[in-house]
Amino acid sequence: MSFRGTAAALAVFATAGDTDRTPDRTPSATTVRAWVLRLGYAHLTRPLSHDHRWVWLIDHTLPIGATKLFVIVGVPLDHVPFGVRPLQLADLHLVAMVPMATSNQERVADALEVAVARTGVPHQIVADGGSDLQRGIDRFRDQHPQTVSVSDAAHHAANLLKYYWANDPQWAAFTRRMTETAATIRQTRAAHLLAPKLRNKARFLSAGTFVRFGRLVLRRLRDAAPDADVVRHYAWVSEYANAVQAWGEQHDLVRAMLDQVRVDGLFTRGEAALDDTWDRLGVSDHPTTAALRNRLRAYVGRYGRGLPVGERLVGSTDVLESAFGVQKRLSRDQSQSGLTVLSAGLGALLGEVTPEQMRAEIDRVPEKAVNNWAARTFGKTVQWLRRRFVNPGPCTTNGEPNPG
Numbered sequence: 313m314s315f316r317g318t319a320a321a322l323a324v325f326a327t328a329g330d331t332d333r334t335p336d337r338t339p340s341a342t343t344v345r346a347w348v349l350r351l352g353y354a355h356l357t358r359p360l361s362h363d364h365r366w367v368w369l370i371d372h373t374l375p376i377g378a379t380k381l382f383v384i385v386g387v388p389l390d391h392v393p394f395g396v397r398p399l400q401l402a403d404l405h406l407v408a409m410v411p412m413a414t415s416n417q418e419r420v421a422d423a424l425e426v427a428v429a430r431t432g433v434p435h436q437i438v439a440d441g442g443s444d445l446q447r448g449i450d451r452f453r454d455q456h457p458q459t460v461s462v463s464d465a466a467h468h469a470a471n472l473l474k475y476y477w478a479n480d481p482q483w484a485a486f487t488r489r490m491t492e493t494a495a496t497i498r499q500t501r502a503a504h505l506l507a508p509k510l511r512n513k514a515r516f517l518s519a520g521t522f523v524r525f526g527r528l529v530l531r532r533l534r535d536a537a538p539d540a541d542v543v544r545h546y547a548w549v550s551e552y553a554n555a556v557q558a559w560g561e562q563h564d565l566v567r568a569m570l571d572q573v574r575v576d577g578l579f580t581r582g583e584a585a586l587d588d589t590w591d592r593l594g595v596s597d598h599p600t601t602a603a604l605r606n607r608l609r610a611y612v613g614r615y616g617r618g619l620p621v622g623e624r625l626v627g628s629t630d631v632l633e634s635a636f637g638v639q640k641r642l643s644r645d646q647s648q649s650g651l652t653v654l655s656a657g658l659g660a661l662l663g664e665v666t667p668e669q670m671r672a673e674i675d676r677v678p679e680k681a682v683n684n685w686a687a688r689t690f691g692k693t694v695q696w697l698r699r700r701f702v703n704p705g706p707c708t709t710n711g712e713p714n715p716g
Contacts, residue, residue, distance in 0.1 A: 346679050348660045353682045354673035355406045355659030364388035365435035367625075368407060368427070369632045370445060372415060373655075379690075380415050381655060384408040384427050385632055385662065389435055394624045398574040399631040401638070406659040407431060411690055420448025425455070436460045438629050440467040460615075464629045465573040466517060468611055469566045473516040476562070476600050482555045486526070493545055502541040520563050526556040561595040562604050568593065569608045570628070577624035582616035583609055635661050653686035 339347075367389050372380040384407040391403065408427040412419050424437070433456045439445040441463045449461045477483040490507045497503055508521040529546045530553055532538055549556070568589045572582070586609060595601055615625055639658050665673075 352659030417447035421451035
């Protein structure tokens, strides 16, 4: 069930009545918020089976403040819908959330070791390749060598694009001129011609729309009667026609590889399947394109080549990134308040749930348990310190800092 399914189940739960309110009264936003947090915390503390080969996806959230939140979500390997669709939020279970004022290999390895109590030793761990995460996984594997470590495909591909494009003088010149053009037309009637922005974070993961815009401009310039504004502001793009074509086909290679890994995973014939897909793209023999193709192929082969026929591994943490994004959108302004009790709501985004299960989970977890957990886990949050700065005075919950 997707998050929409969880929301629907909450609606059914609300109409079923609750002992804390009259049955015919619409629950307030505060009540629904409390239900979501209780449900999320219930997912964090519910028993998980040790009878499966678990895959853990791990990453940090990066709210404001000095503390990161280290998150582990998991899915039994035999429940991954390989060949059908990518992983979705409904497939995941929340295994652990650990605040880290300092993230290093020791803290990551310790958190992974503690999480073993939830699922048993995982069959596989997937991370984005960050040095603290990877070194922490390596330390964990010193004790549990049966665990397979896989680097997230999207981050691997983005790093390759960064390596090739950041060292390409034409890319630097092209992006600079696009920025200059945007500044020129932003407050004019030609504002609809603005190029997409390259995001500072995950810059080379967002480059696809930027490159596609360059290809679109070239097509419009080649029209029989090109738009005058396009010619006026973007005639210079023709100077980069060959480069834009090369960047476009390089991004096409990456997109095809990611599509395969997200749906089919990593498997013994992964390289051959990828070659078949790439051959249909008809890319050129541009030297950077050829080098990128070889390195993407090597990634797929590194993890899939030695697997038994029929065995597959997960190669993407995209679904975890998606969970972080949904939680941030739902938190709205509160997402700018650092780590608070709202972090528990992450669990409510994940997994399958029915109204009956939801009632049982919420009945099991009182609101006080969630607040006490948040106070112990997060301590003096950014939000708590801000309130003390604005309005000095007592600000506690049961003798502990209010978790926000």
